[in-house]
Amino acid sequence: MISLQFIDTETLTEEMSGVKEWIRDFVRSYDKEVGELYYSFCSDEYLYKMNVDLLGHDFYTDIITFPLNECETILSAEFHISIDRIKDNAVTFNRSFKDELHRVMAHGVLHLIGFDDLCEEDEMEMRKQEDRCLSMRLQDNMTTRQQE
Numbered sequence: 001m002i003s004l005q006f007i008d009t010e011t012l013t014e015e016m017s018g019v020k021e022w023i024r025d026f027v028r029s030y031d032k033e034v035g036e037l038y039y040s041f042c043s044d045e046y047l048y049k050m051n052v053d054l055l056g057h058d059f060y061t062d063i064i065t066f067p068l069n070e071c072e073t074i075l076s077a078e079f080h081i082s083i084d085r086i087k088d089n090a091v092t093f094n095r096s097f098k099d100e101l102h103r104v105m106a107h108g109v110l111h112l113i114g115f116d117d118l119c120e121e122d123e124m125e126m127r128k129q130e131d132r133c134l135s136m137r138l139q140d141n142m143t144t145r146q147q148e
Contacts (some may be wrong), residue, residue, distance in 0.1 A: 002034060007042040008070045009083045015098050020138075022102075023109065027075060030113050035076035036068060039105065044084035062086060065108045070113075079108040099134065106133035 002020040006012070027034050044060055051057045051064060062085035068076040081104055090100035110129050117126040 001036050003036075003038045005038070005040045006117050007040055009041055009043055010048050012041065012083075012101070015101055017107065019102070022051060022137045023105070026106065026136050027113075029136065031073070032113060033074045033076060035071070037075065037109070038078045038080065040080045041083050047080055047082040047085070050080060052097040060085060063104050063108050065111055067112060075109065075112045076110055077108065079105070081105070081108075096124060102134060102137055103130050106130050109133075 002023055004016055004019070023037065025033050047064065048060050051059065051061055055064070061083070062082055064080045066078040066080075068078065081101075083101075086101050086104060089095075089098060089104075090097045093100065095103070107126070107130055109125060110133070115122070115126050115129050117123040
């Protein structure tokens with residue numbers, strides 16, 4: 001099950017079209033299964049407060065991930081994503097808002113799969129895997145348009 005919740009931000013209907021299927025597809029491509037993935041989209045201030053209160057981190061971030069199990073094959077987690085950070089990062093990295101949003105959504109799942117980004121080498125691999133996941137989304141979108 002994949003749940004999408006908007007806490008104190010606008011609902012992103014267009015950006016979420018087909019996203020659940022895309023996540024299931026790319027998770028399967030790593031020989032994993034979706035268990036329960038809860039995505040909560042919020043403001044910078046909401047996520048900052050969560051980061052300080054729950055993790056003791058006094059900084060803004062784009063995503064916080066809380067794994068819900070320790071199973072290596074069935075992925076379950078809560079993801080909290082700042083829409084404000086996504087908007088800023090999209091401008092900073094010269095990406096569309098939708099691409100940056102989906103990149104961050106994939107990023108959280110990739111952490112569950114076992115990818116990390118603590119050192120430069122790991123960060124390069126994480127970007128490569130994010131790009132791989134995004135390319136699957138783009139392929140799905142092209143296939144859907146061709147079928148219409």
